[in-house]
Amino acid sequence: MKRRDWLTSTAASALGLAGCSRTMPVLEGGFEDASFERGHLLHENPRRWPAPAVSRRVGALVLGGGIAGLAAARALRQGGVDDLAVLELADQPGGNSRGRELGGLACPTGAHYLPLPGDEAREVQALLEELGVRRREAGRWVYDEHALCHSPQERLYQNGQWQEGLLPSQDQSPTTLAQYQLFARLVDTEQKQNRYAIPLSRQSLSPGQLALDALTFGQWLNQRGLNDPALRWFLDYCCRDDYGAGVDQVSAWAGLHYFASRHGFQAPGSEAAAQAAESAVLTWPEGNGWLVERLAAPLQGSHRGGPLYTGRLVLRIEDQRQAVAVDVWDVAQQRVERWLAAHCVVALPVPVAARVQAAAPDWVQATALRWQHAAWVVGNLQLAAPLTDRPGAAPAWDNVVYGSTGLGYVNAAHQRLDPRPGPTVLSFYSALGLGHAARRQLLEQPWTHWRDQLLKDYLVPHPDLLAQAQRFSISRHGHAMAVPVPGTLAHLTRLPQRAPARTRLGVPAVLAEGRLSWAHGDWSGYSVFEEAFTRGHEAGQHAVLQLRGRVPS
Template sequence: MNRRGLLTRALASSLVPLLSACGRDARPVADRLAARLAEIPGGWTGANWERGHRLRGALPAWPAAAGWPKRAQVLVLGAGIAGLACARRLRLRGIEVALLDLEDRPGGNSRGHRIGAGPALGEGLRCPLGAHYLPTPGPDAVEVRTLLEDLGLASFEHGRWVYDERWLCHSPQERLWWNDQWVDGLLPPAETPELQAQYRRFGELVEQARREIGFSMPSSKHAWSPAHQALDAKTFAAWLDEQRLTAAPLRWYLDYCCRDDYGAEASQVSAWAGLHYFGSRHGFMSGEEREAVLTWPQGNGWLSERLAAPLSDAFHGGRTAVRLREERHGVQVLVWNDREQTAERWEADQVVMAMPLFIGARLPEQPPAALTEAARGMRYAPWLVANLLLDAPPLERLGAPLSWDNVVYGGEALGYVNADQQDLDPSRGPLVLTAYRALRESQRKDLLQDDWRAWAGRVLADMAPLHPDLPERLQRIELMRYGHAMSIPHPGLRGSAALGALRERAQGRLHFAHADLAGYSVFEEAFTQGETVAARLLKSDRAGR
């Protein structure tokens, strides 16, 4: 048997148990998927984990950086949403900024991608590598709303905010695979009086918490209280048990929501986080109109591209900060230039650490106590994002039509997004489906070590029962892996004094701006953190000295 035959047999064997869980005859489907997967082009894309792991090995010493140091008034380390927001605000006020990131492109978890470049598709079809939507901001998200206004996405007309309809998510928006058919929405149908009662009870408790405790998005806009601290001390699952909310469809849905926003189930995140998910937004079956969402073919990459555009001359990609020394009159940073394979020395009056805390804690020669303590308390969820290029829309089973967000009840995956939902072209041509999986922390090593086809097979095993012709439609598959995609808001994290200290004030000449400071990762939190640090620097005039 040749190499492809051996690969096909191995893939089929691994797919059989995954497909058997769907209650169908697994072997024929596994054989078809494996044969296609063995020949389909694709692979890993988007991230260079070797650069990040450089901090674990032997690091260059200061003398390795020959020549004069490069200089900026403010050095921003990390070009995710928080770093871009901070650098953009400082640049608009005339501050000399340099923005460094270990990746070649800015955007962090909000990067976009193109798949299928070639004669037929030109530059390829746009698709997300991470976050794929932004809810229209509420009254507390002033900074985000101002950004959307600056970008021409929002305007205040006749006493209300109006958003660009091209990027408000088109219908149909959501569907759920439930009892062998697609149904509208993601909340499982309340088919019994008992389930209806549990839905009503949870909705009432959310509204009570909103009135008596209070939630906001971003979370820093609402004062932290003993009531918040009490919720933060227990898991969401424990709180639900206390309220006797045990119906399986409700618990599955709440687990799904937690995995979607936090990368972990209700048994791992705090009760504060679980209630914050609903209390800071649209409630739960509260009668409020659910907020609309903005989305683009490349997901939030549309936003990160526009944040990065005016910073093109200030952005330095492929550079990993490895050491940091705070001195009396400034900060020295030792940087590894991956493109030239040389060490560089940078100096600045102030440094903004716009990176995950577990990385930031490794850089200072004398790390602040709050940073060390906060980093010690962090836990991170690994994620997998798979972009599937199809030559035409796949066959559909019974029920609601292909929607923007498509989720399977009871499944471990988070479903898949139709990246071409906003495309107004009526032709049934090629399209991209983007599948998401929030993985357990124990799977981080497998994500790094397993062959890409093994992970692609897991993704296809989730989707093949939903679309009978998926193997034939599939033309290419590219996967993005995040070993530490987002902070898990486990009990005790959001209310920790160390995290609060980093969020509220500078540590010497070091300033911290990252979604980690909110305990979880969404665009609103990251962007507001970056804006807040920039405003603090400008107000205190610390950016220039």
């Protein structure tokens, strides 16, 4: 495949979806980013890689420029390590948190928000203070109003109209409301009996949580008679949105962690529900790409072309006697480079890390075999003007159709200060589920297939969608996130602990061996910003200590 496969087609050919036969304006579109195809060079095009054409030496080497890799580089710089390099496969850092521009308008190609970090996410809090997003005023923490998601935040399209919030609440039966209340009580009990925290490495795990880890969320709900269709759809949506898979695939621990680690669950009409409606998240037109730009900026200087090197495919990692040797494929120069480093932070997805490391430790290989990843598609649609709306709640930042297999769209213009209506970009999300079949679809289906899949549910609530559409860009994420299926938590507790004596049952914060340390959201078993950032920060700090001789190699 070419790096950018821009094609054209008519909206009418796209949509037998709408039963529309009239010819519509040409809709330009295609796939965005080349890292999907580059990654497959490791196994789909087996070849004898040439000998290294150039050799480079560096003090600290970070492999992967996603959130974990960028956090590791930041921690290294804070520790006084300037002799470092970050190698990234794509042309742009950020991984699943990248942003882009479409028609001159910023929009996300992956993660689009960050919940206000809790007390345990100290490193993320410090980052937000550094960036001016969070500050102390009169003894309390205040967040920049420009970054807080503007109201209204969420709405749901159901029964021909929009409602505020995503929990189906209009004209619900007494049975549905009773199940909402029961689930709220169960979550509240779980929060009181067990401690839930993000990042995961900061909490002690109870036997009860490990028992929840042994069954699916769907099984746990069935055991308690929670079978109402509206509640089950909402809970399935939440799991697909946060984990990439539904209630019948993620563990009961993960399903409860979604609520218990943050804001709980509030039944409609309760006082807590009114307060939760105002719960805040941080977001920007380009989503978490705003954070990526600021994390990457110090790495993009003129010194040696800057310590951030894009278009690098890691081929092999070996911890040798004197240094870590890393061979990479330079996409632009079409040659192999050898990097020699005193310490290497492997901020790669677990399956990739296990594949490219020579004599990878058993626990790395075992994790790679056990972990399951969800495939995602994100589509950005450029619109000439705001869309016509159905009755009900006003246009919101996050907009979802009840019963849809997709995850809705966010409006990139929602955070603008200019109130005048104008062109915008809608970002559509869909989690395709687990397994090779989903990833094979990503590779084989044309961009028009994903366009149709993402747009089909929105032609009824927005009848002029096609008339306003100008361009559609598709971003594919084959291994978007590790999915916390049953057994994930138990496996994490068996990873090597660096502490001399284990005083609690928990998940290790630092994974290191020899001159290597591992940092990626995968090592928490699920993918959120706080997990990836904290793991990268911890790995970077460990590298600083080793480079200073305070930790043996």
